[in-house]
Amino acid sequence: MNFDFSPEQKQLRDQARRFLADKCPPAAVRAVLEGSHTHDAALWRGLGEMGFLGAAIPEEYGGVGLGHLELCVIAEEIGRALAPVPIASSIYLTAEALMLAGGEAQKQAWLPKLASGEAIGAFALGEGVGRVTEASIRATVSGGKLSGRKAPVADGEIADVAVVAAREGGKVSLFLVDLNGPGVTRETVTSIDPTRGQAVLVFADAPAERIGAVGDGWRLASEVMDRAAILMAFEQVGGADRALEMGRDYALERMAFGRQIGSFQAIKHMLADMYVAATLARSNAFYGAWALSTNAAELPVAAATARVSATEAFQLCAKNNIQVHGGMGFTWAFDCHLFYRRSNALALALGSKSTWEDLLIDRLRQRNEAAA
Amino acid sequence: MNFDDTAEEAAFRTKVRSWIDENAPKHLEAQLRRAGFASSGGTTIEDSKAWQKKKYDAGYACPSWPKEYGGGGLSPIERVIWSQEEGPYAVLSGLFTIGVGMCGPTVMAWASEEQKRDLLPKLASGEHVWCQLFSEPASGSDLAGLRTRAERTTDGSGDWIINGQKIWTSGAHRSDYGILITRTDPTLPKHKGLTMFFLSMKSPGVEVRPIKQANGDSAFNEVYFTDVRIPDSQRLGAVNQGWEVSLTTLMNERLSIGSGMPTGFPELFDFCMNLQTEDGPAVNDRAVRSRLAGYAAKASGLKYTGMRAISALSKGETPGPENSIGKLVAGAMMQDLAMYALDLQGEAGVLADPAQAAAGARFQAMLLRSPATRVEGGTDEVLRNIIAERVLGLPGDIRVDKDVPFKDIPTSGRAKA
Numbered sequence: 001m002n003f004d005f006s007p008e009q010k011q012l013r014d015q016a017r018r019f020l021a022d023k024c025p026p027a028a029v030r031a032v033l034e035g036s037h038t039h040d041a042a043l044w045r046g047l048g049e050m051g052f053l054g055a056a057i058p059e060e061y062g063g064v065g066l067g068h069l070e071l072c073v074i075a076e077e078i079g080r081a082l083a084p085v086p087i088a089s090s091i092y093l094t095a096e097a098l099m100l101a102g103g104e105a106q107k108q109a110w111l112p113k114l115a116s117g118e119a120i121g122a123f124a125l126g127e128g129v130g131r132v133t134e135a136s137i138r139a140t141v142s143g144g145k146l147s148g149r150k151a152p153v154a155d156g157e158i159a160d161v162a163v164v165a166a167r168e169g170g171k172v173s174l175f176l177v178d179l180n181g182p183g184v185t186r187e188t189v190t191s192i193d194p195t196r197g198q199a200v201l202v203f204a205d206a207p208a209e210r211i212g213a214v215g216d217g218w219r220l221a222s223e224v225m226d227r228a229a230i231l232m233a234f235e236q237v238g239g240a241d242r243a244l245e246m247g248r249d250y251a252l253e254r255m256a257f258g259r260q261i262g263s264f265q266a267i268k269h270m271l272a273d274m275y276v277a278a279t280l281a282r283s284n285a286f287y288g289a290w291a292l293s294t295n296a297a298e299l300p301v302a303a304a305t306a307r308v309s310a311t312e313a314f315q316l317c318a319k320n321n322i323q324v325h326g327g328m329g330f331t332w333a334f335d336c337h338l339f340y341r342r343s344n345a346l347a348l349a350l351g352s353k354s355t356w357e358d359l360l361i362d363r364l365r366q367r368n369e370a371a372a
Numbered sequence: 373m374n375f376d377d378t379a380e381e382a383a384f385r386t387k388v389r390s391w392i393d394e395n396a397p398k399h400l401e402a403q404l405r406r407a408g409f410a411s412s413g414g415t416t417i418e419d420s421k422a423w424q425k426k427k428y429d430a431g432y433a434c435p436s437w438p439k440e441y442g443g444g445g446l447s448p449i450e451r452v453i454w455s456q457e458e459g460p461y462a463v464l465s466g467l468f469t470i471g472v473g474m475c476g477p478t479v480m481a482w483a484s485e486e487q488k489r490d491l492l493p494k495l496a497s498g499e500h501v502w503c504q505l506f507s508e509p510a511s512g513s514d515l516a517g518l519r520t521r522a523e524r525t526t527d528g529s530g531d532w533i534i535n536g537q538k539i540w541t542s543g544a545h546r547s548d549y550g551i552l553i554t555r556t557d558p559t560l561p562k563h564k565g566l567t568m569f570f571l572s573m574k575s576p577g578v579e580v581r582p583i584k585q586a587n588g589d590s591a592f593n594e595v596y597f598t599d600v601r602i603p604d605s606q607r608l609g610a611v612n613q614g615w616e617v618s619l620t621t622l623m624n625e626r627l628s629i630g631s632g633m634p635t636g637f638p639e640l641f642d643f644c645m646n647l648q649t650e651d652g653p654a655v656n657d658r659a660v661r662s663r664l665a666g667y668a669a670k671a672s673g674l675k676y677t678g679m680r681a682i683s684a685l686s687k688g689e690t691p692g693p694e695n696s697i698g699k700l701v702a703g704a705m706m707q708d709l710a711m712y713a714l715d716l717q718g719e720a721g722v723l724a725d726p727a728q729a730a731a732g733a734r735f736q737a738m739l740l741r742s743p744a745t746r747v748e749g750g751t752d753e754v755l756r757n758i759i760a761e762r763v764l765g766l767p768g769d770i771r772v773d774k775d776v777p778f779k780d781i782p783t784s785g786r787a788k789a
């Protein structure tokens with residue numbers, strides 16, 4: 001048994017960390033927050049050039065062909081640095097969907113561009129307020145043309161291609177749509193985390209190619225989201241760890257009543273609880289990484305577990321980090337709110353926590369019934 | 373990243389499995405599987421001792437101890453495989469947990485070679501049960517504040533005379549030996565004047581009085597020492613080195629990783645699958661599912677944190693401080709989970725008779741026992757302090773008594789008039 005990353009994978013992590021420390025300091029995140037763009041294009045290109053985006057994409061499709069464990073390692077660093085890039089939409093979701101169910105021509109057309117960062121992908125499922133379910137999909141495709149409205153779509157403003165769930169003959173399937181083609185209008189929408197953009201996409205007879213079998217859309221989307229949930233859990237764990245470190249560092253530095261605030265037990269114990277949550281989340285993310293890299297039968301359970309645990313840890317660490325910082329934590333100038341924003345945005349991406357809690361219980365139940 | 377056994381590990385697992393299959397007391401299995409939380413399911417001390425002796429003869433009682441001290445000379449990973457395979461029979465070893473997990477390693481680190489060869493095999497085989505005589509009425513979390521005195525006799529024998537009182541001593545009423553921490557020099561600061569011994573619980577002047585616990589059981593005791601004589605050869609470590617010796621004991625508690633604290637989650641999940649409500653099984657209910665999912669993620673997090681520690685061990689690394697989180701998470705979770713299980717039972721949740729209550733009254737037993745888990749072996753607050761200070765590097769608490777001679781430390785919290 002070996003429940004850890006390999007020395008080579010740890011080296012990759014160090015390499016990614018150094019790269020991001022250099023190319024994505026907090027000032028770079030802030031530039032997106034305060035500027036007019038929804039991502040850092042230079043950073044995105046750099047991530048592509050370094051081979052980070054293509055880590056899990058096979059070499060025959062222009063990737064580096066390492067594997068999903070390596071992508072997990074990279075995702076954690078992206079999370080730590082709060083990198084303002086569309087990696088979840090483009091890599092965890094779009095590239096995964098293509099690798100799972102794309103036809104040969106679709107893979108040849110898009111995977112190399114996604115791996116290099118030249119093209120950006122988006123994943124368009126939801127159509128409004130409330131939980132996204134199969135029944136909630138209303139967009140339609142007929143005669144190879146898509147019509148409907150998708151909102152919110154993460155990174156929808158900058159994406160070149162989208163994987164869209166829509167009904168064809170009443171059944172939900174997934175479709176690939178060139179967003180630079182006809183029949184597509186997009187509108188950027190303000191969100192709680194401007195460092196990862198959100199858009200509304202409106203399709204009016206936009207050309208669409210099906211991915212996978214007719215009527216297999218919801219099952220496929222769920223499978224893609226399970227895989228993305230594990231990668232996203234690593235991002236969340238990375239963010240949680242960094243928020244905890246910030247809190248710890250400030251607790252050592254800030255003085256009150258003639259002592260470091262980190263010597264008050266209320267602060268110490270709050271930080272200890274953050275550490276506990278982050279540790280549990282990390283261990284569950286490892287479980288997910290193992291399931292993802294081996295395509296284990298347990299992947300659905302592992303994904304939901306990792307997701308619930310990581311969401312809880314990042315939200316706790318980010319909100320308590322503000323608390324430790326006091327009034328300073330509530331200023332625009334301090335970075336605490338960047339983590340607070342991201343933790344809450346990631347908690348909703350891929351479906352909210354309560355959605356994943358439901359999934360987790362369904363899956364545990366299926367597993368138990370199968371074992372009985 | 374994989375969970376597969378190596379070829380050697382797989383071979384060892386097969387060997388262990390068939391040994392257990394041939395040797396385990398199968399007639400107790402059903403009883404042990406039903407055993408509620410912190411109970412032995414009605415099995416006896418004799419049952420425990422018989423299983424321990426069998427394991428000892430095969431080298432599985434203390435798998436990773438050296439053979440000359442009654443161990444099996446196995447690797448840490450083999451120890452883990454053993455405990456994964458032992459299954460319900462591990463309940464029988466509860467009687468020996470403190471001896472094997474804490475007293476044994478302390479004796480191994482500090483006693484003479486002759487004593488180790490004499491004492492440890494009998495401890496391992498279950499012939500002798502050991503207890504840990506540390507806490508006192510006035511010193512639990514603040515262990516170094518203890519007052520039980522050890523004074524040298526003046527008759528030239530070098531023997532020590534012990535007077536004082538210990539409390540909360542688990543299993544003292546069933547123990548043959550104990551490790552005992554005492555104060556030898558009250559003029560030194562509190563951590564500096566302590567000395568450790570081992571002694572027979574049959575020594576004249578030792579009196580054990582059971583304490584009735586809040587849950588109605590009597591697993592812990594008060595132990596009184598009245599002019600108890602201990603030969604100097606039974607001292608562990610140097611005179612006034614007792615604090616350092618006690619750290620061996622306390623650290624070994626944390627090292628017994630991979631054994632995995634129970635959390636109650638699998639039982640609660642089963643219960644919710646079977647509990648019928650107007651809308652079908654309770655597990656269909658949104659609110660129940662949300663609560664269950666939170667518990668599931670915690671239980672899983674603990675399990676895989678243990679796996680990470682085992683991996684570190686198997687590579688010859690020291691497991692990281694993340695292992696200090698196990699009891700902190702499991703203790704509070706178990707208590708919360710028990711309250712929730714009773715809530716789901718409605719008014720009938722109040723019943724504690726195994727014949728009448730839901731799930732054989734397992735959750736009622738858990739409710740009543742779980743407060744102890746948050747106190748024993750370091751309270752939740754002490755564990756949070758340990759994480760904050762040793763893992764996160766935050767400052768220690770202010771200690772006004774640290775450098776004061778022990779005899780000058782105030783003893784009452786109420787201001788003097």
Ligand SMILES: Cc1cc2nc3c(=O)[nH]c(=O)nc-3n(C[C@H](O)[C@H](O)[C@H](O)COP(=O)(O)OP(=O)(O)OC[C@H]3O[C@@H](n4cnc5c(N)ncnc54)[C@H](O)[C@@H]3O)c2cc1C
Pocket residue numbers: 265470503504505506507508509510511512513514539540541542543592744745747748749750751752753754757769
């Ligand atoms: C079931 C059970 C079995 C036990 N078995 C044994 C045994 O076999 N041998 C043995 O020696 N002992 C045993 N103990 C004793 C146990 O180790 C102590 O109860 C424990 O260390 C707490 O000490 P205390 O009871 O004196 O509580 P106190 O130390 O008085 O604590 C009271 C409260 O104050 C808090 N507190 C204390 N210090 C601090 C601090 N620095 N910061 C913040 N909060 C603080 C505690 O967290 C707690 O909430 C057992 C206890 C139980 C419940």
